[in-house]
Amino acid sequence: MKEACGVFGVYAPGRAVAQLTFDGIYALQHRGQESAGMAVSDGETITVVKDMGLVTAVFDERTLSSLPGHLAIGHTRYSTHGSSDWAAAQPVYRPVGRSGFALGHNGNLTNTTELAERAGMLPGMVGTDSDAVAELVAREYPLDSPDPDAVAVDDLRDALRVVLPGVKGAFSFVLLDANHLYGVRDPQGFRPLCLGRLGPVDRPEGWVLASESPALDVIGAAFVRELEPGELVVIDETGVHSEQLYPPEQVEPHLCIFEFVYFARPDSKLYGREVHGTRRRMGELLAEQAPVDADLVMGVPDSGVPAAEGYARQSGIPYGQGLVKNRYIGRTFIDPDQQARMNAVRRKLNPLRDNIAGKRLIVVDDSIVRGTTTQAIVGMLRDSGAAEVHLRISSPPFQWPCFYGIDTPNRDELLAATKSLPEIERFLGVDSLAYITIENLKAAIDTPGAGFCDACLTGRYPVPVPVFINRTSGPEEAPHGAPPVVALQAALPGV
Ligand code: AMP
Secondary structure (H helix, E strand, C coil): CECCCEEEEEECCCCCHHHHHHHHHHHCHHHCCCEEEEEEECCCCEEEEEEECCHHHHCCHHHHHCCCCCEEEEEEECCCECCCCHHHCCCEEECCCCCCEEEEEECCECCHHHHHHHCCCCHHHCCCHHHHHHHHHHHCCCCCCCCHHHHHHHHHHHHHHHHHHHCCECCEEEEECCCCEEEEECCCCCCCCEEEEECCCCCCCEEEEECCCHHHHCCCCEEEEECCCCEEEEEECCEEEEEECCCHHHCCCCEEHHHHHHHCCCCCEECCEEHHHHHHHHHHHHHHHCCCCCCEEEECCCCCHHHHHHHHHHHCCCECCCEEECCCCCCCCCCCCHHHHHHHHHHHEEECHHHHCCCEEEEEECCCCCCHHHHHHHHHHHHCCCCEEEEEECCCCCCCCCCCCCECCCHHHCHHHHCCHHHHHHHHCCCEEEECCHHHHHHHHCCCCCCEECHHHHCCCCCCCCCEEECCCEEECCHHHCCCCCCCHHHCCEC
16 A cells, blocks of 8 residues: 655745755655655756655755755655656656756546557656656647747646646646746645745745645745645746636546545645544544443554544543554555564554553554554454454545555455455454444534545545456456546556
């Protein structure tokens, strides 16, 4: 399991934009740990630095101080499909027009093959879906311009206006050319993107774009607002210019509900709500929905902790810590082999035996995907002498793969897609298991009228998805009669 990417952009003449971008993408590290990169413009030249690894491994002070400029974009990447190599690291750069342009992408497109064909790319040339978009945008630049300065002014915006309406699926893009910073969200707004301001309201000193609001906080920028689905903002010395790229009937907000469940940082603001509070409320509603008598409520660190606090508060059962997490280990790839996954979980989590032994535990976590981690955790709690283990999950059963920016296994590897509740209880070794209902999940988020993508939980895909290819059982029709838009699309890399 891997997760979505993080994007960041800053326009701030007179400030150390490379350092600000470093701080911004460091705050978005949880959204992607495979590669990190930034593109910095000094008004003439765009310099791109990117490499495999964590933000702190890719950038040091020397590198950052060698990147002067007044605007920059940054990216942390986790691939949703396909290879994870240097060539796929972002930002993507294209040397067109006066300065070229660079692009960073969070999301996953559903018509990459079609886009690549339209861009005249041969199958071997398509690295990622972001490459296909960059290629299409580059092709919209005029070959010759009588006035080189005029080219720099509008070419990228004009190209985006032409290309983006044909791009399907999930995208929050940040882009730059020599003197402009751009941010844009797909018309469903699957992935988040927000705008921040440096300096006072009446005298802004700069503007910031970020996947999540904590990236604004860490550089001292004020949160201004979330970008609207389908909105393009262009930021330059004259300020922030906004336009809606799509007709109203095509704008259908579907923010990924899993951002609230798991992906986003708890201190992020999405749909005007601080995520931590929504997770605590999920736990409260779960306690009402699925009560059980027990001695201690504990959360699986870190993602299960806020909901566990809520469960404890609502049930009146004491909250306590049952597992200690090694804070130096990031998200780990869990091997499907039983011994290997026990080792991986042991490396990351260690039980507090005195808190656990002889106790009836309520264990709260945000989600079960394959069930491999969860099974290993339950085993560890049993080994530490837990009398009973009652598992409570603050998301409904995860049953459908995501095609919009989250790397998920094939459907036949999703525990809840292949097993009944009693079978899952047996597989995990728990005394009882309950998932929050989709109604309670939405009630906890409490944004009446706001649209969500909950395809992973319901199978309702708001944008048609391709035929997906199950490794073990072969091709499977897309659910709910969604037309197979691009056969084999699922085999193409995404970001
Ligand atoms: P498992 O028991 O192996 O299915 O792992 C479930 C745990 O992995 C959840 O409790 C989350 O903390 C975490 N998780 C959920 N979705 C993802 C994802 N897309 N990528 C990485 N970790 C995830």
